[in-house]
Amino acid sequence: MKKVCLIGCGDHAHHVYLDAMLRCRAEMEQIVFSACCDVEKERARNFAEKIHAPYFYTNYFEMVARERPDAVILVTPYHLTAKIAMDVMHAGCAVLIEKPPAEDYSSCRALADVAKETGCMNQVAFNRRHIPVIREMRRHIGNTAIQHISYHMYRIGRTESYFYSTAVHGVDLVCSMMRSPCKKGEMLYGALPGYGTGVENILMQLLFMDGGTAQLSFCPVSGCVSEGLTVTTDQGSYIAEIPIWSDQDTSRLLFSNHNGEVTQITSSDGPHMFETNGFYWQLRQFLENLLQGKKSPDDLFSVLETMRLTDCIRLRQAHYMA
Numbered sequence: 001m002k003k004v005c006l007i008g009c010g011d012h013a014h015h016v017y018l019d020a021m022l023r024c025r026a027e028m029e030q031i032v033f034s035a036c037c038d039v040e041k042e043r044a045r046n047f048a049e050k051i052h053a054p055y056f057y058t059n060y061f062e063m064v065a066r067e068r069p070d071a072v073i074l075v076t077p078y079h080l081t082a083k084i085a086m087d088v089m090h091a092g093c094a095v096l097i098e099k100p101p102a103e104d105y106s107s108c109r110a111l112a113d114v115a116k117e118t119g120c121m122n123q124v125a126f127n128r129r130h131i132p133v134i135r136e137m138r139r140h141i142g143n144t145a146i147q148h149i150s151y152h153m154y155r156i157g158r159t160e161s162y163f164y165s166t167a168v169h170g171v172d173l174v175c176s177m178m179r180s181p182c183k184k185g186e187m188l189y190g191a192l193p194g195y196g197t198g199v200e201n202i203l204m205q206l207l208f209m210d211g212g213t214a215q216l217s218f219c220p221v222s223g224c225v226s227e228g229l230t231v232t233t234d235q236g237s238y239i240a241e242i243p244i245w246s247d248q249d250t251s252r253l254l255f256s257n258h259n260g261e262v263t264q265i266t267s268s269d270g271p272h273m274f275e276t277n278g279f280y281w282q283l284r285q286f287l288e289n290l291l292q293g294k295k296s297p298d299d300l301f302s303v304l305e306t307m308r309l310t311d312c313i314r315l316r317q318a319h320y321m322a
């Protein structure tokens, strides 16, 4: 039996984690969601009721001391996440950390060092890695060499100054698919002054150590919500559309071989947003690893390159060198 608690009962916890937790609870009888915590008492009470947890708290130190959980799910505002994750690991708990795990590369590095020092199992919640079409594409690619990835993220009205904390998803998806570290990168920023200061289209071009390349475009005020990637391999190209925040499963995966013959590849964890967007599988993998005492392949060390590259966007840098 493993005891799991959650910290941060806000929007993301309600719209995503709740359903994923309920499904995992039904499927994994050795997992007990014993308590949750939010500084806003009513949110904590409400979430505890919905996940059928007997206890709720407004202070996470108190919750961890009393409940002594095996693991904690962290769904807190990203500027607080690294500090809370450190406290939780110092208390000896495994931790599932919402993205981004820290505000910048250096605080993520410090967090990874705490994970190493405490030996706590940890996983960063970059849900793109767990989306069914992405998992299926990875399975089909196997060990075949990846020549190039072209990735796009289009959004509507995303004029916030911290858009990099959403763009980090695309950087992580590309880095986690490539087989070798990034050697160098060039970034271009196309200012969109009509939409506000600092609002811009971002273009990244990356070269990896094994000769693979990637191009990523981020258009925060494009007028459409669309995200996808084409992965060119020695077998041919995989073209994936990723479902974003919708119960309508808009995901699609096509494979086109070197003769131009196209086949459609299907995959599904279920019809709901928390399933199509990879959130169910992400939680399930974390809980499986917890039960089996295994290290997560999606741990803090696996996201350090993502965080370094995302720092370039955050700081509006034009060049990246390994």
Ligand SMILES: NC(=O)c1ccc[n+]([C@@H]2O[C@H](COP(=O)([O-])OP(=O)(O)OC[C@H]3O[C@@H](n4cnc5c(N)ncnc54)[C@H](O)[C@@H]3O)[C@@H](O)[C@H]2O)c1
Pocket (backbone or CB within 6 Å): 007, 008, 009, 010, 011, 012, 013, 037, 038, 039, 040, 043, 058, 060, 075, 076, 077, 078, 080, 081, 098, 099, 100, 125, 127, 165
């Ligand atoms: N993977 C995704 O696509 C995705 C999407 C949305 C949000 N997120 C991430 O989820 C996290 C939470 O986002 P959100 O939209 O739910 O924010 P939110 O503000 O709605 O919720 C955060 C909650 O944490 C609580 N909180 C703050 N400090 C706390 C503390 N010290 N102890 C306990 N509770 C505390 C707040 O009261 C709030 O209820 C962020 O890290 C965000 O980046 C990820």
